[in-house]
Amino acid sequence: SNMKTRAIILLLLVSCAAAAGQVRIRDITTYPNTTPLTATGYGLVIGLAGSGDGSKSTFTPQAFASMLRQFGLEVDAAGLKLKNVAAVMVTCEIKPGWRVGARCDALASSLGDATSLQGGTLLRTVLLDPWGRAIAEAQGPLSIGGFNFESSGSRISRNHAVVGRIPGGVVLYEDAPPLPAPSDTFVFNLKQPDLQLAVRIADAINYEYAGVADVRDPATVVVRVPGQYVSMSERLGYQSRVGDLTVVPIASDRIVINERTGTIVVGSAVVLLPAAVAHGNLTVEISEQPIISQPNPLSQGTTISERISRISIESAGTGLLEMAGGASAGDVARALNSLGVSPRDMIAIFQGLREAGSLQAELVII
Structure with missing residues (x-):
């Protein structure tokens, strides 16, 4: 049969530091001995x-x-x-x-x-x-x-x-192992260790409860329980309130591809440097052009120079597809998706960009 069914779902995680959503500490960390x-x-x-x-x-x-x-x-x-x-x-x-x-x-x-x-x-x-x-x-x-x-x-x-x-x-139909009993301290283990995020978590806790949180390493934040919380109920309540505090997450620099389902998730922090990749009948080129902005005469302005990225994708039988603007992995994935490129070809192209040093991100294939 000449019919081919392709299901490619592109999820672009868009966020910026100025307007990033906040997440609860409990959603990005785990407690010790609480692994499922x-x-x-x-x-x-x-x-x-x-x-x-x-x-x-x-x-x-x-x-x-x-x-x-x-x-x-x-x-x-x-x-x-x-x-x-x-x-x-x-x-x-x-x-x-x-x-x-x-x-x-x-x-x-x-x-x-x-x-x-x-x-x-x-x-x-x-x-x-x-x-x-x-x-x-x-x-x-x-x-x-x-x-x-x-x-x-x-x-x-x-x-x-x-x-x-x-x-x-x-x-x-049987109880799972119990949660560990709270003591004078408890620990938040980051699900994805990151020193910057660990510092943000400690700062958020110390802003609300002065001087109780310390960063042990990129994966661990230690929190001391104040002396006024004595009973197990009080300590659990304190631990729960600390877990409900919010922080601004770190923008993801990953591309996650699920070859089984065709799902592609692109983190907002992923950037691309100039490169060109040829795969089968596809050619992907990422280039940069300098743009010079001259001020009007006698305006006391300054000359501004910036670089504009351009993405061009050419496929045999479909012609050339070009996009101007900031070159991102999400733009490449959307362009390839519009040309009906299979998930396997997308994986090969992103791997090529990664090996060439253009893709400044971690490529995860599941």
Whole structure:
């Protein structure tokens, strides 16, 4: 088939220091010993329209036959042909302090040769914590955000169809490990260590509660609990109020690309230097032109010189696309998106710009 489906979502994070939004300290940090634990289980997804595991996945019929035995039905696993069933591994993250009945999302990933989990429902699956204890169970309909159709040798796909989420599909039936009891000090660990951000956090805390916060390193801010807070309730309340204080975040200098879904996230601090990259039938060129502004005669003004960036992208069959103005990675991504460039080609182009020293950012591919 000559039909190609491309799904490229471009998310440009736009912010500036003067009008940047503020975030709570609790949203960009974690407390020690509060790392979520991962629970895992083996399950079955049913209700697939012929897109389930094929004959090569021998463990799927065995698991299905074992499930039927729980309902008093004896079947021969070797004789089962299950096109509407797929074996999956189910995972979730459970945070310390959660109690029985708490819910969270589940992620189901195909283990066999299923072509799509679209429209499927996960049967009740027991989830084990890292120590092998049953702590939760998951079930419910999957949401995959894509599709995968194949017929008569033709195939049309969108996004990654063999991994799906079950919103609120996990329920705890055992308490998670408790939160650590508060003491005379507590620590904020930055989720993304950054010395400048750590200083901002300490300054925000000290502005509200004078002299209680110190920066230990780019990842750690130590906060002392004032002596008037004695009981556990008072200390937890103080810790919560400190966590609700806000700071201005550091602008991101990352480009994150998800090849499975085609999602591209460009941080607002990403800049590009002059460069040219050729990839297949695409040529990307980033250049700078000096602009001189002369004052009017006898105006006592001064001559101003600045550099204007220009981006040009040429594709065989589509001609030349040029953009004047500040050269940013977001501009390049938008231009490539308008030409229908695939995520893989975008990744190669950004990697080329990074290797050439033009892309002044960290490139993260997930």
